[in-house]
Amino acid sequence: MNKYAFYDFELGILKIGINDKTVIEISTEKQIDADNEPSSLSDYVFEQVSEYLKGQRKFFDFPYEYCGTEFQKKVWDALCEIPYGETRTYKQIATQIGNPKASRAVGMANNRNPIAIVVPCHRVIGSNGSLVGYASGLDVKEFLLNLELDNR
Numbered sequence: 579m580n581k582y583a584f585y586d587f588e589l590g591i592l593k594i595g596i597n598d599k600t601v602i603e604i605s606t607e608k609q610i611d612a613d614n615e616p617s618s619l620s621d622y623v624f625e626q627v628s629e630y631l632k633g634q635r636k637f638f639d640f641p642y643e644y645c646g647t648e649f650q651k652k653v654w655d656a657l658c659e660i661p662y663g664e665t666r667t668y669k670q671i672a673t674q675i676g677n678p679k680a681s682r683a684v685g686m687a688n689n690r691n692p693i694a695i696v697v698p699c700h701r702v703i704g705s706n707g708s709l710v711g712y713a714s715g716l717d718v719k720e721f722l723l724n725l726e727l728d729n730r
């Protein structure tokens with residue numbers, strides 16, 4: 579059974595979804611949309627995300643899993659290979675997963691990323707270097723990229 583915990587943080591409300599002992603969702607929300615059931619794991623995740631936002635953490639070490647199509651999982655795995663403080667284009671990710679013409683599909687997979695911040699879809703930019711397409715808003719994407727650049 580999925581449980582959700584909500585925490586106030588710098589970017590609004592952080593929603594953390596847990597299934598048994600694994601994180602299945604991390605997202606930013608404008609309002610609480612489920613029962614708030616924090617746990618020791620959700621507290622641990624929140625602590626790590628908070629450290630990340632303070633520039634004190636570059637890696638996360640809690641268990642998580644994502645559900646999606648095989649294509650989405652390939653994209654999300656590729657996102658996890660982008661080093662902290664670096665970016666890749668949608669085309670580069672498409673090429674990396676063996677489907678160089680799938681830039682738009684990569685964008686759609688990013689939009690459906692269930693583990694925001696930890697699976698760093700914010701590190702993917704347009705071919706011309708522009709910030710495009712982020713589910714939490716381009717202002718949040720810019721904030722996260724600048725945070726990483728400032729703390730490399």
